[in-house]
Amino acid sequence: MNFIVALTGASGQLYALRLLRKLAEADAQVSVVLSEPACVSLAAETGIKLNAHAPDTSKLCGGNVALAARLRAWKPRDIGAPIASGSNAHDGMVIVPCSMGTLGRIAHGVSDDLIARAADVALKERRKLLLVTREMPLSLVHLRNMQLVTEAGALVMHACPHFYHRPQTVEEVVDTVVERILDHLGVASDARRWRGDELRAAELRDEA
Numbered sequence: 587m588n589f590i591v592a593l594t595g596a597s598g599q600l601y602a603l604r605l606l607r608k609l610a611e612a613d614a615q616v617s618v619v620l621s622e623p624a625c626v627s628l629a630a631e632t633g634i635k636l637n638a639h640a641p642d643t644s645k646l647c648g649g650n651v652a653l654a655a656r657l658r659a660w661k662p663r664d665i666g667a668p669i670a671s672g673s674n675a676h677d678g679m680v681i682v683p684c685s686m687g688t689l690g691r692i693a694h695g696v697s698d699d700l701i702a703r704a705a706d707v708a709l710k711e712r713r714k715l716l717l718v719t720r721e722m723p724l725s726l727v728h729l730r731n732m733q734l735v736t737e738a739g740a741l742v743m744h745a746c747p748h749f750y751h752r753p754q755t756v757e758e759v760v761d762t763v764v765e766r767i768l769d770h771l772g773v774a775s776d777a778r779r780w781r782g783d784e785l786r787a788a789e790l791r792d793e794a
C-alpha cells in the first residue's frame with residue numbers, strides 16, 4: 587500500500603499523527619508533505635517543532651525510527667516530486683487536517699504547491715482523495731468549495747468525532763475520526779463498530 591498524507595495549517599494535527607502511525611504500523615509506504623502553516627499548528631497543538639522543508643519524520647512517529655522509515659517526506663515547494671505527477675500511482679491521498687485555504691485552492695485548481703498539485707492530480711486521475719477539513723463555523727465560501735471538490739470526486743470527511751462508544755481519552759476521541767479514514771483507505775483497523783447492543787446495555791433500546 588502506498589499513500590500520500592498531507593498536513594495543512596488547520597487545527598487537528600493529532601489526527602494526522604495518529605493516521606501516520608497507524609499507516610506505518612500497517613506497513614504502508616507513505617509520502618508526507620507539510621505546509622508551513624501545518625508546522626505552526628503542529629507546534630501549537632503538540633509541541634512538536636518541524637521544518638516543513640526538512641521534516642524529521644521520526645518526530646511524527648513519537649521518535650519511533652522503525653515506523654518513521656515507512657514515511658518519506660517531500661518539501662511543500664518541491665513541485666518536481668514524483669507525487670506531483672499522474673504517472674505515479676498510489677492508493678489514496680489524505681489531507682489531514684485540511685485547512686479552508688487548501689480546500690479553496692483544490693476546489694479552484696490552484697496548484698501552487700505540492701499539496702494542491704498532488705490533490706489536483708488525484709482528482710484528474712480519479713484516485714481517492716480524502717479531505718479531513720476543520721473549521722467552525724463554516725462560511726458559504728467553505729460550503730461551496732466543499733460542494734465543488736465533492737462534485738470533482740473528493741470525499742470531504744469533515745473532522746467530526748463520535749461519542750457513542752464513550753471515549754475516555756483525547757486519543758480515543760481522535761481515533762474515532764482516524765478509524766473512519768482508515769476504512770475509506772481500505773486499511774484494516776481495530777475500530778469499534780456500532781452494533782446496536784450499546785443501547786440495550788444502557789437500557790435505552792427497549793424504551794425507544
Ligand SMILES: Cc1cc2nc3c(=O)[nH]c(=O)nc-3n(C[C@H](O)[C@H](O)[C@H](O)COP(=O)(O)O)c2cc1C
Pocket residue numbers: 593594595596597598621622623624626627630684685686687688689720721722
Ligand atoms: C493554531 C492555528 C489553528 C488554525 N486552525 C485552523 C482551522 O481549524 N481551519 C482553518 O481552515 N484554518 C486554520 N488556521 C489558519 C491556517 O493555518 C491558515 O489559513 C493557513 O494559511 C493555511 O495554509 P495551508 O492551507 O497552506 O496550510 C489555523 C492557524 C493556526 C495558527
